[in-house]
Amino acid sequence: MKTKATYLLLIAMCTTLLSTSLSGSAAKQDQKQNAPYKIMCVGDSITQGGQKSREEYTYRLPLQKLLHEAKISFDFTGSRKAGLDSRAVWPDIAEGVPFDPDHEGYYGFKTRDAVNKVMAAWKKDSPAPDAVLIHLGTNDQGNTPHDETVQKPLREFIVFLRTKNPNVVVLLGHLNFNHSKGANSIRPLVEELSKEMNTKESPVITVHHYKGWFEMPGQPQSDTFDWAHPNPQGQMKMAKAWLEALTPYLPK
DSSP states (O other): OHHHHHHHHHHHHHHHHHHHHHHHHHHHHHHHHHSOEEEEEEESHHHHOOOTTTTOOTTHHHHHHHHHHTTOOEEEEOSBOOOSSTTOOOOOSBTTBOOOOOBEEOTTOOHHHHHHHHHHHOOTTSOOOSEEEEEOOGGGTTSSOHIIIIIHHHHHHHHHHHHHOTTOEEEEEOOOOSSOHHHHHHHHHHHHHHHHHOOSSSOEEEEOTTTTOOOOTTSTTOOBSSSSSBOHHHHHHHHHHHHHHHGGGSOO
């Protein structure tokens, strides 16, 4: 009789433990599903922006507006908040909804220097992004050979990102230049890297920002202030291209 009672007690304890474990797992799953989609923007001045003398908000502002309008719960991540001029102010993305300033943009940086900065700034408790948008190489156009100065550090960075999140989505933005030998040299290397690193678990997708891009300043249809830095029209073009590439991976 005593043995039977002990047996029943053990069954009850195991059932309770199993129930608690399943409940905890379900709670963690719900928490993950309800968490904002974390996006990290990595780049140079085209990502950082913030010249106070002009509306250099970068693609980050219209991208956040588009995500908000699509009712996507998101959180931009990164170790930096300010633009080149720390006094530069970004407008709200909607009435009562402030711009999320977190980013990893470094004005004037080459690819190697930028990715080294990001990796060095990463802390143990830094949130692992769900998606990383990378636009680097502008300042490497005359810095050859590009397989060493652009492709190699990008490859190392993707490997690093996967140690933080094995399922990270990486978007590699092509340089938005149509009149540059350097950009034309870098472009096939970025495509090659995408094909090499792309996996089902962690997609690496290229974004063709140069398509439909018009960089000649002074012309009514120009997308830039100065051949390189996108004006509000160019910022929106970039944002739409990023969003189109990112949409298949966003939470439904």
